[in-house]
Amino acid sequence: MQRFRPQNPDFENTVRDSFSRQPFMMLVGARMERVAPGLCEIVLDHREDLTQQHGFFHGGLVSSIADSAAGYAAYSLYPEESTVLTVDLKVNFLNPAEGARLRARSEVVQAGDILYHLKADVFAEGEGQSVHCLTGYFSMMCLHGRKDTVNLGRTGEGT
Amino acid sequence: MQRFRPQNPDFENTVRDSFSRQPFMMLVGARMERVAPGLCEIVLDHREDLTQQHGFFHGGLVSSIADSAAGYAAYSLYPEESTVLTVDLKVNFLNPAEGARLRARSEVVQAGDILYHLKADVFAEGEGQSVHCLTGYFSMMCLHGRKDTVNLGRTGEGT
Amino acid sequence: MQRFRPQNPDFENTVRDSFSRQPFMMLVGARMERVAPGLCEIVLDHREDLTQQHGFFHGGLVSSIADSAAGYAAYSLYPEESTVLTVDLKVNFLNPAEGARLRARSEVVQAGDILYHLKADVFAEGEGQSVHCLTGYFSMMCLHGRKDTVNLGRTGEGT
Amino acid sequence: MQRFRPQNPDFENTVRDSFSRQPFMMLVGARMERVAPGLCEIVLDHREDLTQQHGFFHGGLVSSIADSAAGYAAYSLYPEESTVLTVDLKVNFLNPAEGARLRARSEVVQAGDILYHLKADVFAEGEGQSVHCLTGYFSMMCLHGRKDTVNLGRTGEGT
Numbered sequence: 001m002q003r004f005r006p007q008n009p010d011f012e013n014t015v016r017d018s019f020s021r022q023p024f025m026m027l028v029g030a031r032m033e034r035v036a037p038g039l040c041e042i043v044l045d046h047r048e049d050l051t052q053q054h055g056f057f058h059g060g061l062v063s064s065i066a067d068s069a070a071g072y073a074a075y076s077l078y079p080e081e082s083t084v085l086t087v088d089l090k091v092n093f094l095n096p097a098e099g100a101r102l103r104a105r106s107e108v109v110q111a112g113d114i115l116y117h118l119k120a121d122v123f124a125e126g127e128g129q130s131v132h133c134l135t136g137y138f139s140m141m142c143l144h145g146r147k148d149t150v151n152l153g154r155t156g157e158g159t
Numbered sequence: 160m161q162r163f164r165p166q167n168p169d170f171e172n173t174v175r176d177s178f179s180r181q182p183f184m185m186l187v188g189a190r191m192e193r194v195a196p197g198l199c200e201i202v203l204d205h206r207e208d209l210t211q212q213h214g215f216f217h218g219g220l221v222s223s224i225a226d227s228a229a230g231y232a233a234y235s236l237y238p239e240e241s242t243v244l245t246v247d248l249k250v251n252f253l254n255p256a257e258g259a260r261l262r263a264r265s266e267v268v269q270a271g272d273i274l275y276h277l278k279a280d281v282f283a284e285g286e287g288q289s290v291h292c293l294t295g296y297f298s299m300m301c302l303h304g305r306k307d308t309v310n311l312g313r314t315g316e317g318t
Numbered sequence: 319m320q321r322f323r324p325q326n327p328d329f330e331n332t333v334r335d336s337f338s339r340q341p342f343m344m345l346v347g348a349r350m351e352r353v354a355p356g357l358c359e360i361v362l363d364h365r366e367d368l369t370q371q372h373g374f375f376h377g378g379l380v381s382s383i384a385d386s387a388a389g390y391a392a393y394s395l396y397p398e399e400s401t402v403l404t405v406d407l408k409v410n411f412l413n414p415a416e417g418a419r420l421r422a423r424s425e426v427v428q429a430g431d432i433l434y435h436l437k438a439d440v441f442a443e444g445e446g447q448s449v450h451c452l453t454g455y456f457s458m459m460c461l462h463g464r465k466d467t468v469n470l471g472r473t474g475e476g477t
Numbered sequence: 478m479q480r481f482r483p484q485n486p487d488f489e490n491t492v493r494d495s496f497s498r499q500p501f502m503m504l505v506g507a508r509m510e511r512v513a514p515g516l517c518e519i520v521l522d523h524r525e526d527l528t529q530q531h532g533f534f535h536g537g538l539v540s541s542i543a544d545s546a547a548g549y550a551a552y553s554l555y556p557e558e559s560t561v562l563t564v565d566l567k568v569n570f571l572n573p574a575e576g577a578r579l580r581a582r583s584e585v586v587q588a589g590d591i592l593y594h595l596k597a598d599v600f601a602e603g604e605g606q607s608v609h610c611l612t613g614y615f616s617m618m619c620l621h622g623r624k625d626t627v628n629l630g631r632t633g634e635g636t
Contacts, residue, residue, distance in 0.1 A: 018212050019212075021212040022210075022211045022212050022217065023207055023208045023209070023210050023211075024208065024209050024210060024211060024216075024217035024219070024220055025211075025217070026208070027186070027187075027208045027209070028186075048182055049182045049183065049185070049186040050182070050183050050186070051181075051182050051183060052181045052182075052183060052184075053177050053178075053180040053181050053242075053307055053308065054242070054307075054308075057183075058181065058183035058184070058223065058227075059223075059226055059245045060183070060219065060220070060222060060223020060224070060225075060226045060227065061183055061219070061223060063219060063222055063223070063226070063248065064217065064218075064219020064220060064222070064223060065219070066219075067218055067219045067222070068219065083212075083213070085252070085255075086218045086252050087251070087252060087592065087616070088249070088250060088251045088252065088565065088567075088614075088616065089222065089248075089249070089250055090247070090248070090249035090250075090408035090455070090565075090567050091247060091248055091249075092246070092247045092427070092428075092435045092455055092457070093244070093245050093246060093247065094427065094428045094435060095428075096244075109410070109412065109453060110410075110412045110413075110450075114591060115564065115592070115618070117410045117412060117453075119453075132428075135427060135435075135437075135455070136455070137408065137410055137453070137454070137455070137565075139410070139564070139565065139616070141592070148212055148213075149212065149213075246433065246457070247406065247408075247455075247457065249406075249408050249567035249614070251586070251587075251594045251614055251616070253586065253587045253594060254587075268569070268571065268612060269569075269571045269572075269609075273432060274405065274433070274459070276569045276571060276612075278612075291587075294586060294594075294596075294614070295614070296406075296567070296569055296612070296613070296614070298405070298406065298457070298569070300433070336530050337530075339530040340528075340529045340530050340535065341525055341526045341527070341528050341529075342526065342527050342528060342529060342534075342535035342537070342538055343529075343535070344526070345504070345505075345526045345527070346504075366500055367500045367501065367503070367504045368500070368501050368504070369499075369500050369501060370499045370500075370501060370502075371495050371496075371498040371499050371560075371625055371626065372560070372625075372626075375501075376499065376501035376502070376541065377541075377544055377563045378501070378537065378538070378540060378541020378542070378543075378544045378545065379501055379537070379541060381537060381540055381541070381544070381566065382535065382536075382537020382538060382540070382541060383537070384537075385536055385537040385540070386537065401530075401531070403570070403573075404536045404570050405569070405570060406567070406568060406569045406570065407540065407566075407567070407568055408565070408566070408567035408568075409565060409566055409567075410564070410565045411562070411563050411564060411565065414562075466530055466531075467530065467531075
């Protein structure tokens with residue numbers, strides 16, 4: 001389903017490099033498994049310190065990896081000199097996030113010049129099963145002419 | 160603004176005890192500062208391992224503490240034998256989450272028998288300033304007759 | 319994709335009868351084209367009095383027919399003595415709603431006992447084209463033991 | 478609460494003129510009661526043909542007038558040569574929309590250059606009461622250099 005054509009020929013390295021500079025994703029042990037034009041998958045192995053009071057992965061973390069997957073699915077289509085900010089997210093929790101591993105998968109639904117709409121889903125995997133935990137939409141902004149590494153200052157256009 | 164009357168006379172201990180059993184909140188160093196009937200505030204100090212590639216608090220984490228604040232604001236109004244699950248969340252990121260500390264504050268907007276609507280906001284504090292980073296709504300389910308500590312199994316009603 | 323089994327053997331008549339009692343859907347000329355277990359399609363022909371200032375279908379109306387399609391996709395799976403209320407909706411507008419006809423299609427994503435999650439999409443059709451205008455999620459509540467026809471009074475659980 | 482300064486000195490006429498060119502708002506009998514910088518209120522009297530099967534105002538219509546109020550609250554802050562499109566909306570239904578009149582009120586939460594975040598609420602009024610029916614957030618895009626009257630064509634940036 002190669003619907004989208006990347007503007008940045010080196011998009012995969014650009015995306016993976018940016019992800020590796022997200023200390024919070026490193027703290028929780030998230031890995032980027034797959035990047036393709038307009039698509040990203042992030043995987044997170046179970047650890048007890050990632051859970052909430054019922055022993056499930058914490059819901060905030062479930063949406064965090066969905067957010068990262070969505071941000072990088074969008075970023076894969078951005079031009080070279082640009083960076084990505086989440087504008088909003090809206091997610092439904094369908095089932096408890098319980099299992100050996102979470103897999104977040106996001107795809108671009110619509111690519112504008114500035115605003116990208118993405119859907120994202122998270123599945124809890126383990127013992128040959130995959131349970132759908134989260135489904136939702138994310139809006140991402142493309143900040144043209146901004147480096148991905150520098151502190152952006154306040155833009156009034158998302159975070 | 161004491162609009163809500165708690166059903167559980169010991170609601171504050173019940174809420175604080177549950178929060179203390181969220182390993183993920185401990186991992187990131189979140190603290191519950193305030194609990195009142197239908198209200199909760201959670202504070203998170205800046206640490207480099209909580210940031211994303213621009214040096215801001217990671218957006219997923221910003222929504223995570225908002226989610227926890229919302230869950231516990233709802234839970235403060237629940238009956239004793241019950242537990243809380245997030246059904247959905249919808250948030251807007253207004254400004255980058257940059258500062259010495261994040262403060263998430265959530266209040267119940269509407270309390271049903273089963274479904275609670277909450278609003279939540281996150282502010283980045285530091286140097287005498289408070290910048291509004293996130294605003295949004297959360298829906299929480301009240302699972303009657305369920306203990307807060309046991310593994311719930313799949314309910315098909317949120318996570 | 320017959321994933322869902324209806325509890326009400328006469329679900330199609332029940333759904334179509336309820337839809338025919340929505341005066342607002344009649345005002346705008348919406349028609350229910352298809353009902354299946356967990357699925358509903360509603361179609362709306364272009365009329366100038368349904369537009370906004372740019373000549374497109376009004377965005378509120380686009381989400382209205384998506385809401386009706388979602389409500390009835392959920393209702394198709396409900397037991398006989400029950401009714402449906404929208405709890406929340408979250409939608410993205412992907413393209414202007416311009417064309418001879420709108421088609422809203424909704425499917426149940428998750429069916430709980432009380433809460434149903436649905437996705438819905440709206441397409442603008444005409445001249446052999448179909449443009450994706452809206453995509454989003456809707457939560458519906460199943461009110462057990464309530465008739466679909468009577469005034470429900472205030473439940474504090476959605477509208 | 479005059480937090481916002483309009484860019485267009487004639488913003489009120491500009492906004493009211495645009496609203497008067499929304500045939501769908503005319504069809505349902507909506508009136509713009511109040512416009513101020515970053516704020517708009519729209520009122521809708523009860524009519525039987527605006528209801529759903531329980532006799533309440535149809536939920537889609539409740540969100541429609543909230544959408545219009547949000548769009549025009551944003552538009553009141555836009556520069557002269559520009560127009561407004563809804564990017565997304567996320568709303569919770571708090572109580573059935575039952576009463577003599579609906580009042581939608583929206584305010585700008587954050588004004589960017591291109592993207593505006595708004596909150597909106599709808600109240601059902603009558604017999605000296607005001608019941609909170611809907612609360613939610615809307616994102617609006619400012620299309621610079623586009624006339625409000627012409628057909629915009631497909632922008633890929635909302636509708």
